[in-house]
Amino acid sequence: MRSRRSACTTAALAVAFTALGAAPAWAEPVVEDRPPLSEQVSGSPSGADPEQEATPSPEVADPEDLRRDAYVAPFREARSIEYFVVAPTTIPRDAAGEVRRIDGVEHVLTVDAARVEIEGEPTSVLGVNPSSFRNYAPEPSAEADDIWQGVAEGRIALSNDVGTERGLEVGGEVTVAGGRGEVPLEVWTHATSGIAGIDALVSRETAAGLGMPEGNALVVSAPGTDLWELYETLTETLGEDVSVQLVADSPEPMTEGEAVPPSVVEEVIANAESQLGVPYVWGGTTPGVGFDCSGLLQWAFAEAGVSIPRVTHDQWNAGDRIAYEDIERGDLLFWRSDPTAPDYISHVAIYLGDGMMLEAPRTGLDVRVTQVRTANYAGAVRVHV
Numbered sequence: 001m002r003s004r005r006s007a008c009t010t011a012a013l014a015v016a017f018t019a020l021g022a023a024p025a026w027a028e029p030v031v032e033d034r035p036p037l038s039e040q041v042s043g044s045p046s047g048a049d050p051e052q053e054a055t056p057s058p059e060v061a062d063p064e065d066l067r068r069d070a071y072v073a074p075f076r077e078a079r080s081i082e083y084f085v086v087a088p089t090t091i092p093r094d095a096a097g098e099v100r101r102i103d104g105v106e107h108v109l110t111v112d113a114a115r116v117e118i119e120g121e122p123t124s125v126l127g128v129n130p131s132s133f134r135n136y137a138p139e140p141s142a143e144a145d146d147i148w149q150g151v152a153e154g155r156i157a158l159s160n161d162v163g164t165e166r167g168l169e170v171g172g173e174v175t176v177a178g179g180r181g182e183v184p185l186e187v188w189t190h191a192t193s194g195i196a197g198i199d200a201l202v203s204r205e206t207a208a209g210l211g212m213p214e215g216n217a218l219v220v221s222a223p224g225t226d227l228w229e230l231y232e233t234l235t236e237t238l239g240e241d242v243s244v245q246l247v248a249d250s251p252e253p254m255t256e257g258e259a260v261p262p263s264v265v266e267e268v269i270a271n272a273e274s275q276l277g278v279p280y281v282w283g284g285t286t287p288g289v290g291f292d293c294s295g296l297l298q299w300a301f302a303e304a305g306v307s308i309p310r311v312t313h314d315q316w317n318a319g320d321r322i323a324y325e326d327i328e329r330g331d332l333l334f335w336r337s338d339p340t341a342p343d344y345i346s347h348v349a350i351y352l353g354d355g356m357m358l359e360a361p362r363t364g365l366d367v368r369v370t371q372v373r374t375a376n377y378a379g380a381v382r383v384h385v
Helices: 095-100 129-135 145-152 160-165 206-212 225-238 264-274 294-302 311-317
Strands: 016-018 023-025 085-086 105-117 120-128 154-157 173-178 179-190 199-201 217-221 243-246 319-322 332-335 348-353 354-361 368-371 377-383
Touching: 095 105, 095 217, 095 225, 105 129, 105 206, 105 294, 120 129, 120 206, 129 145, 129 217, 145 154, 145 179, 145 199, 154 160, 154 173, 160 179, 173 206, 179 206, 199 206, 225 243, 243 368, 264 294, 264 348, 264 354, 294 348, 311 332, 311 348, 311 377
Parallel strands: 120 199, 154 179
Antiparallel strands: 016 023, 085 217, 085 243, 105 120, 105 173, 105 217, 154 199, 173 179, 319 377, 332 348, 332 377, 348 354, 354 368
């Protein structure tokens, strides 16, 4: 087992916008602490059943509206994403070149990343070149030409969660507020990017029009590499001010510490149970007001003195993977239920024992206790301290 390193807390997942009077200006970077890598990586990969039928491509608004005046290259090959790295400002070209030369790195894609407001709600957005980014997208979207043509022509692709949970319908219009004011954009599709915490995609041209930073993020594909060593090399190459987000699953456990003791597990469960009946709210983290699935569990653990990550994918990588027949009270249960990204971890609940669990399910439902569902079940994690 590897030793825990203390330098894995990183800064600036994305950059926020604000407007000061008539002249919009940059706000200070939004700093989101990430857990040590040893708490991000664990277990063995789990993917979709190869026997399952192919998932249909996400719906787009109206292909007849496409002008076809922006060139989009055809899908070339599926590329994995091991890490997503982002800085408050442009990553220098020579630094990106150094990342490309790291042993085991096969592809590096430069993108733009920022926090903007969509219909008044802060949302993490990527500005991408549709011709190249589609090769890194989840399979149902990657081969769908109309998705990327629409993005290239200035429309916005929302994640399945944001689109459905916030009622932002395909074909509707949303107001996006960036560093250069408000811009109306058509919702072209609900298609999850595959990168945890990223909830919308636009073209890099649209990103520039919004005032997003240029080239401040990298998508790193390095299949088969040692994720811990790659993390250290990325940090050494880019500096500790750059946030390094694990996207892939690790083929081997790399966690430390011991499982949360039973007495603390009971505190966590009691905290979660105190929120029964509280509404599901997308992005919600407020007791008595509203929670989403991962926000509820992060709060319940934090109230018991245990820190776990914020988003569902990171919670999936926050402990040891446990076989279904070995799950115990307090283990986290996960599902891959996003139809636009079958391999993406999209929901979490906490196991109560005797086949029951507690969850914040979805918009329209309150925090509740229910039987464990096996459809789309991905696995269980036992959190360590």
